[in-house]
Amino acid sequence: EVVLTQSPGTLSLSPGERATLSCRASQSVNSLYIAWYQQRPGQAPRLLIYGSSNRATGIPDRFSGSGSGTDFTLSISRLEPEDFAVYFCQQFGSSPWTFGQGTKVDIK
Amino acid sequence: EVQLVQSGPEVKKPGESLKISCKASGYDFSKFWIAWVRQMPEKGLEWVGVIYPGDSDARYSPSFQGQVSISVDTSLTTASLQWISLKASDTAIYYCARHPYGRPYDSWGQGTLVTVSS
Numbered sequence: 001e002v003v004l005t006q007s008p009g010t011l012s013l014s015p016g017e018r019a020t021l022s023c024r025a026s027q028s029v030n031s032l033y034i035a036w037y038q039q040r041p042g043q044a045p046r047l048l049i050y051g052s053s054n055r056a057t058g059i060p061d062r063f064s065g066s067g068s069g070t071d072f073t074l075s076i077s078r079l080e081p082e083d084f085a086v087y088f089c090q091q092f093g094s095s096p097w098t099f100g101q102g103t104k105v106d107i108k
Numbered sequence: 109e110v111q112l113v114q115s116g117p118e119v120k121k122p123g124e125s126l127k128i129s130c131k132a133s134g135y136d137f138s139k140f141w142i143a144w145v146r147q148m149p150e151k152g153l154e155w156v157g158v159i160y161p162g163d164s165d166a167r168y169s170p171s172f173q174g175q176v177s178i179s180v181d182t183s184l185t186t187a188s189l190q191w192i193s194l195k196a197s198d199t200a201i202y203y204c205a206r207h208p209y210g211r212p213y214d215s216w217g218q219g220t221l222v223t224v225s226s
Contacts, residue, residue, distance in 0.1 A: 001170075032210070033210075035212035035213070037153075037212075037213075044203055044216040044217065044218055044219050045145075045153065045203070045205075045213075045216055046216065047212055047213060047214050050211060050212045056214065088152065088153055090153075090212065090213075092207075092210075092212060095167065096155055096169040096170060096171075097143075097155045097158075097169075098155060099145075099152055099153040099154065099155065100152070101152045102152045102153075
């Protein structure tokens, strides 16, 4: 099973700042099979990034993804109030599909 | 518009059975996998399993194999997640999500809260 470890657990930032979230895999994952999801309180997750760096439909360009092999990154260039949420990475290249434990981005 | 609408919250006792559902609309139901994901209170996301409605091929996470059953009714464009004997540790929100083959989960249901308590 591929274990995804996200860091940090919590990121405390102010609106307008840049957020950088990390997702490290226990073994190499084809970047085509890495996705990032955002979950706001009380809501279902929604797809942000797929194929490591492609934005899903309707996702603003302040969100970007990168990475390969075992290290992947989600960046938010300038935090808007609605971006304060929990972010999960996922790999779906090797069954069982797995999620990271999440990074919470909260307001400093 | 792709929509996944899940059944309402459930409160059950340990040992009881339960089936929750996920009604799909807005696309060809038979051609996309449906995944189930668990989120325990204040915790992260866990992959339960997937099913392909075209042939009812179901696959499970080892953590959930034998504990739950996933099925579909293509005439109702509905996927279901079922327990024979619930435990308190099954208390969680369960999400269904559309899973295009080789792609991530692009649409999610609103979630079904299952509470198991004596």
